[in-house]
Amino acid sequence: MFARLRRLGLIATALALLFVLWAALPKQPLPNDELQAQERGQKAPELVGGVAWLNTSKPLSIHEDLRGKLVLLDFWTFCCINCIHTLPDLARLEEKYAHQLVVIGVHSAKFDNEKKTENIRKAILRYQIRHPVVNDAEQRIWEAYGCQSWPTLVLIDPEGNLVGAASGEGNYELLDRVIGRLIAEHRRKKTLNETPIAFALEKELVQPLNFPGKILADEKGNRLFIADSTNHRIVITDLQGNKQAIAGTGEPGNADGSFTQARFNDPQGMCLKDDVLYVADRKNHLIRALDLKQQTVTTVAGIGEQDRENRAIGGPARRTGMNSPWDLLLGPDGLIYIAMAGHHQIWTYDPVQDRLDPYAGDGRENIRDGSLFEALFAQPSGLTHDGKELFVADSEVSAIRAVPFGGRGTVRTLVGKGLFVFGDVDGPANEARLQHALAVQYVDGLLYVADTYNSKIKTIDPKTGETRTFVGGDRGGWLTGPTFNEPAGLSYAAGKLYVADTNAHRIRVVDLKTRAVSTLPLKGVPPVVPK
Secondary structure (H helix, E strand, O other): OOOEEOOOOOOOOOOOOOEEOOOOOOOOOOOOOOEEOOOOOOEOOOOOOOOEEEOOOOOOOOOOOOOOOEEEEEEEOOOOHHHHHHHHHHHHHHHHOOOOEEEEEEEOOOOHHHHOHHHHHHHHHHOOOOOOEEEOOOOHHHHHOOOOEEOEEEEEOOOOEEEEEEEOOOOHHHHHHHHHHHHHHHHHOOOOOOOOOOOOOOOOOOOOOOOOOOEEEEOOOOEEEEEEHHHOEEEEEOOOOEEEEEEOOOOOOOEOEEOOOOEOOOEEEEEEEOOEEEEEEHHHOEEEEEEOOOOEEEEEEOOOOEOOOOOOOOEEHHHOOEOOEEEEEEOOOOOEEEEEHHHOEEEEEEOOOOEEEEEEOOOOEOOEOEEOOOOEEOOEEEEEEOOOEEEEEEHHHOEEEEEEOOOOOEEEEEEOOEOOEOOOEOEOOOOOEOOOOOEEEEEOOEEEEEEHHHOEEEEEOOOOOOEEEEEEOOOOEOOOEOOOOOEEEEEEEOOEEEEEEHHHOEEEEEEOOOOOEEEOOOEOOOOOOOO
């Protein structure tokens, strides 16, 4: 899968390309084909130019505070699916080398919304990052290191010298080997400091919901299903917010069983078929089925591990890998459509035939219309339909796409121009701009869009692409705050739009007639207390 490419000229540093392997590493197959050997010994640039530091009580210096430590810089941005996939690898390295290694996240934003320190702090909490992060809002550190794509990982030895850099995800094994050899070398040289460093980590208030990602309203059954994503559980209430049930222990994991025994890992989109709720278990790369009568959870699709290969064909559901399924939608044909964010594709799960299959997109990350398998998507994250077409919130290109049902036809773009074309502009389709939209909901001839990084709900006419702000985007009062804070999930029932207001840890309810916005009072939903 391709990492996002930034259109920058080459910076005159030793880190001009992808991975640099130091000379002592034995020659063997490596996970990245684009490797270059480079001369060792160049001093790493200092981490200057950041506008704020998080997860630490003070700014950190490579050549003073961290001398004697191996330092791994992670150049990332919190919208990037490749960056999100890299975080578990970093956590594994931090745990394995807790006495020798310090990871520092260098957050070099793509979107304007990502330059704000408070939004980065929220992302740190959402993804449970436990290492220091510097807000490189103006990309000064990025440029000093010659980065060109997200994520880029740069390794620095205990004497402050550059060792090398890797671009993209899936570099754990290579980094593990290099770090192990560097530790042995610097133990011999007595230049390694093996005293762990404790950092002052960001903390969030304990509350009933923790970064709820998606929501599903069931008007007929008077039920509301909330993906309480960072609490790793599904909260079920009635449409008034009264608790009915909770599936998941609140601890991340992968376990089937009763609602009280089951474990999820960052659950996201959901769809309902009869009395079975299907859940995109994002970080487990699975689809889970919740029997609402028996209150049990079973795995119905995926192998429980990330599949990094862009597949052109599918297969039996429990033997076919998935890659960050982000949303689900029950289609009029009985198939469950999947926004497969990690593959940049739309897939289907057939619960009758028990199959997973790619449906649209060739797997490359960009925006392009055309036939189902000529079209390009970029981290699709939200789905809805009008009975005739599937509509997709295509987040990394800040676009809304229309996909035909029936296995034939042409993918078209309603709003959106490219990977680096975004903003906050209402108007005709060719002028309208969104910023990393994550959800879309069809209601009575209009598409309601969670324009996530603009913290707005917008409407789009699916016939013309005409775009209008419906509600949100305000700063709010000092007591009430803004109307929304990065909303990521939408669902409709009984004249009301239910909004997963992700960064505000709440569910908002919008009356579509009056545009009045209120917060759903959750009753009987206990918070998950950190252990």
